[in-house]
Amino acid sequence: MGKPATFEQAMRAQIEMQKAALESAAPRVRALRLEAMARFESSGLPARKDEAWRWTDLRALDAMPPGSAPLTGADIDTLKGPFAGFDAFRLVLVNGELREDLSSLAGLPGGLHIGSLRSALKNEPELAEFLRQSPAGGSAPFLALNTALLNDGAFIRLEDNVRLQKPLHVVFFNSGANHVRNLIMLGADARAVLLESHYGAHDADYFVNQASDVALGSGARLAHYRDQAESAGALHFHFLHARLAAGSNYDGFTLTRGARLSRNESHVEIEGQGADCALNGAYMLSGAQVSDTTSVIDHAQADAKSSQVFRGVLDGGSRGVFQGRIHVRRIAQRTDARQQIKALLLSPHAEQNSKPELEILADDVQCAHGASIGQLDAAALFYLRSRGIPFSTARAMLTGAFLSDAVAQIRGGEALGAEPLQQAIGEAVEEWLLRRMDAEND
């Protein structure tokens, strides 16, 4: 038998191989994975004509090497990125596998469990219920694939009323294909700040198909900030499925700067009254990078708030996609839902496609959305230059200012406040801007 010709064929072959190994798994886990396998086998990968993928070409998957690039100590021994400097409980996963030797989990407070999802499922197979497929979305085939090939990931659980005083930091270091799966559960009134760093071996080509399930109990607060700085050749797919109970609060931010192609899809289900959800982010793309941000916020209960503020900067021949759907059900009265996407094109070859969608069935709601695409303000650029600030610096200052609208949304939490977090993310933004300036001046 020859090498599979396409990514999809390779995935089908992997599923076939893993079916046999499922015999030894706990019945609930086996059922979960078999169901996902069947779903992927019948759906296959999304086609270009699929509305949810019309702007994102998946053919790049076919060129992905099936294995992992060899790792050296230098690759993983030094933490990188904006969150590396924070004192945190740290979990490090290399290609989706927990590496306890690289993690720092000493002195965990009572009521916090953090570790491997694989071990957690072994001890408590009923956790598989939380990994069940959410209502169909554009990324459903990738989520099905993730569940079908479920191996390991981060498992984080806070018992009721546990309020962490130190942030949690999960580092995903990648050099090869993986389908990492995370489960994050906060009990009633629990509070945590969760930081994620995603990066990879220098220049490695790899495919990451990551999914995270977040379940917040009533009154729980999760501040969840992600830095996606994958290798330049990587493909990064991330699916977030969050369920918010009454009065809970989810504050999310994703900084996208890495990967050749990335997709961030988030489905938030507001299951309890008065929940508050923020999904914010900034993306900075250059060269031939493509990044797709897709969100579905389902207001299924009354008196809840959702807010999305995204800023995208596109240089070179890069392309940004934003598809945001807000669904307000009939009973979700007094919903306050806001969505705003602004893109800044730094090059005539860059492109942005934005598609906001509102589906409002309740009558007493406040919903607002706005999408704009623009260029740097020539008057502002001249003003800065007239004071002696060189063109490339002036451009970087204005671009940074544009992105700061999104960064300023980061609220932080008890374990780590807004100021150090905004500053850390701001420095990552600045680093990107300086790199662009250098590239320009060369």
Next chain:
Amino acid sequence: MIMRNVMLEIRDLHVAVVAADGAREILRGIELNVKAGEVHAIMGPNGSGKSTLSHVLAGRPGYAITHGSITFMGEDLTALEPEARAAKGIFLGFQYPVEIPGVATMTFLKNAINAQRKARSEPELDAMGVMKLVQGEAARLKISADMLKRPLNVGFSGGEKKRNEILQMAVLQPRLAILDETDSGLDVDALRLVGEGVSALRAPDRAMIVITHYQRLLTHIVPDFVHVLAQGKIVRSGGKELADELDRAGYGGLIHEPA
């Protein structure tokens, strides 16, 4: 009479503004010499080309010099980018200072000061050095520490914006300051504050071009020369008494409509 070198020399300057529907000539043969230590007022009715002249001197994109020359300190100014002109000592006080959300005023000042120092191969100032330089001038212009923390010009009143322009001029210490309608939109008190701020910056090695529609700013900044710009040309030049004359008689008698 003391012989002083000419700092700025404008010869038969013709400038067109470039728009989508073609080029339109705005300046039609400007002649002007400015020496160190001098203050020149340029007056004239709306649409005479006053602001165009100031923009062209500062290097704003969108204008085409179709004829003539601008020489600053012996160098062809038109070949330089706006930032290079600033580093050589040219400062434009904007008629409409631009609001820049997301850039704190202090950060902007630090960037501007150090960019110019770097271009002149002078050592850059650290945050403390910049702070010291800015604070004294800010106090003189009644600019609060809070204003310096706010995003550049965002939510500033008209008077605050103009005072902020003078603050920038004071800390950047230009050789040639061009003040474009700095008096527009100012009440009497703000006008005095700005006028005194500018006057304090008069120096033997610094020249100023004060562009204004009205005579009132010139009671605070007394010019050595007054020029009347009309239809893209300087139609009359004189001493400070010319400003008083214009104030009494208006521009009507000076401007001859082309046949």
